[in-house]
Amino acid sequence: MKLYDGGRAPNPRRVRIFLAEKGMTVPMETVDLGRLEHKSQAFTALNPLQRVPVLVLDDGTVITESIAICRYFEGLRPDPPLFGRGGTEQALVEMWNRRIELDLYAAVSAVFRHLHPAMSGMEEQVPQWGEVNKPRVFAFLSLLDEELRDRMFVAGARFSVADITGLVAVDFMRPARLIVPDDLVHLRRWHEQVAARPSARA
Amino acid sequence: MKLYDGGRAPNPRRVRIFLAEKGMTVPMETVDLGRLEHKSQAFTALNPLQRVPVLVLDDGTVITESIAICRYFEGLRPDPPLFGRGGTEQALVEMWNRRIELDLYAAVSAVFRHLHPAMSGMEEQVPQWGEVNKPRVFAFLSLLDEELRDRMFVAGARFSVADITGLVAVDFMRPARLIVPDDLVHLRRWHEQVAARPSARA
Numbered sequence: 001m002k003l004y005d006g007g008r009a010p011n012p013r014r015v016r017i018f019l020a021e022k023g024m025t026v027p028m029e030t031v032d033l034g035r036l037e038h039k040s041q042a043f044t045a046l047n048p049l050q051r052v053p054v055l056v057l058d059d060g061t062v063i064t065e066s067i068a069i070c071r072y073f074e075g076l077r078p079d080p081p082l083f084g085r086g087g088t089e090q091a092l093v094e095m096w097n098r099r100i101e102l103d104l105y106a107a108v109s110a111v112f113r114h115l116h117p118a119m120s121g122m123e124e125q126v127p128q129w130g131e132v133n134k135p136r137v138f139a140f141l142s143l144l145d146e147e148l149r150d151r152m153f154v155a156g157a158r159f160s161v162a163d164i165t166g167l168v169a170v171d172f173m174r175p176a177r178l179i180v181p182d183d184l185v186h187l188r189r190w191h192e193q194v195a196a197r198p199s200a201r202a
Numbered sequence: 203m204k205l206y207d208g209g210r211a212p213n214p215r216r217v218r219i220f221l222a223e224k225g226m227t228v229p230m231e232t233v234d235l236g237r238l239e240h241k242s243q244a245f246t247a248l249n250p251l252q253r254v255p256v257l258v259l260d261d262g263t264v265i266t267e268s269i270a271i272c273r274y275f276e277g278l279r280p281d282p283p284l285f286g287r288g289g290t291e292q293a294l295v296e297m298w299n300r301r302i303e304l305d306l307y308a309a310v311s312a313v314f315r316h317l318h319p320a321m322s323g324m325e326e327q328v329p330q331w332g333e334v335n336k337p338r339v340f341a342f343l344s345l346l347d348e349e350l351r352d353r354m355f356v357a358g359a360r361f362s363v364a365d366i367t368g369l370v371a372v373d374f375m376r377p378a379r380l381i382v383p384d385d386l387v388h389l390r391r392w393h394e395q396v397a398a399r400p401s402a403r404a
Contacts (some may be wrong), residue, residue, distance in 0.1 A: 048345055049305065061290055065304075068297035074297075075289030087277030088263055095270035103251065129331040143250055 003028045003069075006038070006052030008104075010168045011066045013202065015053050017164045018070045018197035022077050026055075067097070070161055082161045089156065096155040096162035104144070105169035107136040112176035137178055141187060148186035152193075159194070167194045205230045205271075208240070208254030212307075212370045213268045217255045219366045220272045222401035224279050228257075269299070272363055284363045291358065298357040298364035306346070307371035309338040314378035324332070339380055343389060350388035355397075361396070369396045 005028045006012035008062070019026060031037045031052050038050050047054045047064045051111065055063040055072065074083050082148050094191060113123045114130030117166035145167070154162040170180065170191055207230045208214035221228060233254050240252050249256050249266045257265040257274065265271050276285050286292035295384045315325045316332030346368070356364040362381070372382065372393055382389060396402060 048316055049301065057290070061294075063290075063293045063297055065297045065300040068293045068300060071296050072289055072293035075292065087274055088259070088265075090277065091265045091270045092263075092272050093276035094267055095267045098267040098270060099251065124334050126328060126330045126334055129328045132326050 001026055002056045002060055004043070004046065004052055004054040004056070005030050006033050007031075007053060008174045009033055011051070011054045014066045014164050014168050015069050016202035017167070017199045018073060018082060018161065020202040021080070021082060021159070021164070021197075022073060024077055051176060064084045067161070070164075080159075082159070082164075084155070084160060089158075093155045093160045093162055094120070097160075097165050099140075099156065100144075100162060100165045100169055103140040104137060105165060107133040107140065108169055108172045108176050108178065111137065111178060112172065116175065116177070134178070137173070138181065141180060141184055144182040146188040154188070159197075162196050163190075164199075167191070167200060171195075203228055203260055204258045206245070206248065206254055206256040206258070207232050208235050209233075210293070211235055211254060212311075212374045213253070214255045216268045216366050216370050217271050218404035219369070219401045220275060220284060220363065222404040223282065223284060223361070223399075224275060226275060226279055247260040269363070282360070282361075284366075286357070286362060291360075295357045295362045295364050298369050299362075301342075302346075302356065302364060302367045302371055306339065307338040307367060307374070309335040309342065310371055310374045310378050310380065312341065313380060314374065318377065318379070336380070340383065341377070341388055343382065347389040350392045355392070361399075365392075365396050366401075369393070369402060373397075 003015065003026045005016065007030055030140050031043060033052070037043060038047075038052055038169065043054075046056065046062055049064065051064065053064070053066060053069060055069045057063070063072055071083065074081070082093075084093035095174055110133040111130050113119050114125045114127055114133075119125065148154070151157060154166050170187075180191070182188075205228045207218065209232055209348075225320060233245060235254070240246060240254055245256075246252055248258065248264055249264065253266065255266070257269060257271045259265070265274055273285065276283070277331065285296075286295035312335040313332050315321050316327045316329055316335075321327065350356070353359060355361050356368050370390075375382065382393070384390075
């Protein structure tokens with residue numbers, strides 16, 4: 001088994017945090033995104049979509065997409081469960097992970113990709129699309145703040161993969177030049193808490 | 203249990219096809235999106251993100267996001283498995299479902315939302331963003347066509363939720379005014395096949 005990792009990029013970090021929470025280690029190779037190694041012929045043969053992370057199993061099976069990789073690890077080592085326990089909790093973890101991906105992470109990514117000067121060579125930038133996404137980030141953060149008033153973690157009383165996606169999305173706001181408003185005290189409490197876990201340094 | 207459905211919109215259709223494949227029926231209430239019922243106070247109390255579908259369990263638990271709802275149904279009725287069997291197959295179904303969502307469905311949606319005149323009142327349209335997404339649709343369709351050369355379904359030899367997402371995404375090309383190129387013969391073979399299943403009329 002080998003995990004093609006991508007250094008500081010947010011999706012590879014999701015998988016590293018997941019592994020750290022599971023107490024698992026997997027042989028890794030870092031793909032240098034700055035040098036466009038993910039666009040190389042060798043890497044494209046692994047993932048035609050030219051994205052990290054990629055997990056290659058010993059039989060040669062290639063698994064891409066961070067959450068698909070995390071789910072594979074969940075199967076290998078079920079404890080602690082990070083995708084929920086039982087049907088209802090699993091559905092709520094899936095729901096919150098997707099809400100954060102669709103309404104926060106995707107919006108922060110759009111701001112970064114379409115407005116950051118460093119991305120101008122990597123992306124066909126549409127600055128207006130970046131601008132449209134800024135208020136979406138703050139609208140969702142407010143909603144999440146309200147939710148976190150009454151519970152410890154994003155999807156309920158237990159830490160889950162939805163907290164990992166949330167942490168990575170909020171931390172991605174910094175390169176996107178967005179700041180969590182001071183008055184979102186529940187969100188800030190949650191962020192401090194998850195950022196203080198040893199896995200967050202992965 | 204009650205499912206808030208949204209008529210012809212693609213996400214509610216994903217859940218209806220899933221239920222039909224499982225042979226399950228669930229009490230439904232249609233939310234009239236044309237009349238903006240999903241923006242009403244009553245519906246917003248169920249889903250602050252104002253999207254269909256929404257599943258409300260008998261204990262009042264609210265589950266949103268199509269795939270979270272489908273996964274809940276998979277737990278209730280595991281056969282036939284539509285999220286894969288065993289760790290590797292489950293990871294590959296998750297991977298393909300996400301690839302289709304991110305690289306096809308999201309791109310088709312962007313074309314529809316940002317370029318269709320009917321959406322001008324519903325969305326802050328960024329026509330350039332719609333245009334940027336058109337070539338992405340065709341690039342992914344070509345990739346998928348190649349994949350379908352050697353296998354029956356999107357994620358392997360068996361029908362899965364990734365085929366449901368694929369069918370809905372390809373059918374969504376019509377209102378987005380996009381046409382599947384004639385030369386993508388493997389993709390067309392697959393589409394004919396999944397569109398001919400009784401569930402596709404759900």
